[in-house]
Amino acid sequence: MNSANSAAVVVGVDGSEPSLRAVRLAATEAARRHRPLRVVHGFIWPLLHVPVSPAPDAPPGAGLRRQAEELVAAAVTEAEATAPGLAVSGEIIDGEAAAVLVGESPTAALVVLGDRGLGGFSALVVGSVAVQVAAYADCPVLVARGTQRPDEPVLVGMDGSPASRLAAEFAAETAVARGAPLVAVRAYRHPASTGPGDMQPLVYDEEQLHAEEARVLAESLDGLTERHPELRLTRRAVHGRPGGVLAEASRAAQLVVVGGQGRGEVSGLLLGSVSQSVLHHAQCPVAVVRAAR
Template sequence: MNRPVVVGVDDSEESLRAVEWAAGEAERRRRPLHILHAFIWPLLGAPLGPAPGAPPEGGLRHAAERVLATALARAQTAAPGVEVSTGLPETEPVTALLHHSHQAELLVVGSRGLGEIGGLLLGSVGARLGTEAACPVVVVRGPLTPHGPVVAGIDDEGQAVLPFAFEYAARTANTLILAHVSAEGSGTVLPEHVLDRWRERFPTVTIVQEPLTGHPGKALLHASSQASLLVVGSHHRHELSALVHGSVSQAVLHHATCPVAIIQVQRPAESSR
């Protein structure tokens, strides 16, 4: 099954930068790209056509179609060889994207509103996707730095983010920084025999180990300040749980200056069920 890269768009420039990033990643993965714009107005009973006396190209439905057309043009410019399709589901953005996550290779969204306190408390699209999606999620933030290092935040609970991080670093020919944060606040590194296995699988990737100290979220933000991508794990299945427990992935999602990939990490008790 040729699972697509799925990107959600609205009428913001942030979402168009997410389209560019998603198109480039679809090209690198040799996957199709599917662009979604959630069209919630029919559910609210709003009139969808142009107002009386208004130009025929007016109205909410035509506006939504223009959002998709603009995103399609941006994707085709960024990656001309990628097969691109569009969708206008009549539902909320989170609902649409979570539904498509079950058939997607990757979900991509822009960072619009993620830095606002209201968005954090009420549940932004990126935050909910990062905890509930059935596939990895990338939230495109900040200026894109294609040739910056890939930073993988790993902790004492495992290395589940490493396959995604190594594969991305290999596709983009970028250095991979393994940023290890210990729960005790003292940075550690992976043993040499573990690194040797990864070097064997990805011989073209240059690996740099960077033990971090201090608050995990702040340490990762500092380590990824010049990165092309920051990869972190999410141990929470619901956004409220992540907020209550001070999730590192949620912290970097709201303050990172580069795209953030969030990988769902199963705890041992979950994986044995």
């Protein structure tokens, strides 16, 4: 995560309604964090060798680059209206949308984008650009989806992994900035194995298991309230599949924060199964926080 005070919040736009929702969310988040906002459009046409300038006899405003300039200008106007006084800039960058946003991420405080953009397949709940950026970005990624519920808490999924600890720090900062409580959730299904090759017991005490999971959750959050004294923190250990538990809890949350890859995930996956499940099924915006590669 880029911690420099000058690091901007970056929002990707393509002129679609989801991207305009992302602009409004990004502007609000940038204002809360006292960061500038950078509106970016990935302009893919030069890569496809498509003419981008208007034909000689074309009417005013014609041409693909001119259209891109207009959609960026409209997004900047939308951001300025959402957060008056916010420093907002816009830029067109030649390249495919996901690659452009990932390229922006090393120097960004946060990348924001819509859950789906123009040209997405209707069968996809979350578009491929959002999934790719969440998987490869070098800073937290915020995906605008679901319903805005500013009076509800921020939710963070915890599994004890380094990624979930980073997610907890980001969630705590966000909750404090929003003046919201933070609910930390640890979902479990069976007693954890104590070593490689250990068998999970077929019979176990549910109350004892719950108490143990609650203890592990508390340990994984140790020091969080000391680092964020204004934080109002609630811990919840819940029996169930992590993705399903977090998606259900998102119905009463303003934001769900997950680590990019958690404990037990296949090491080759850049975006873990739980974070992918939450991205596709959450009922509110989702932030994905990945450990540095």
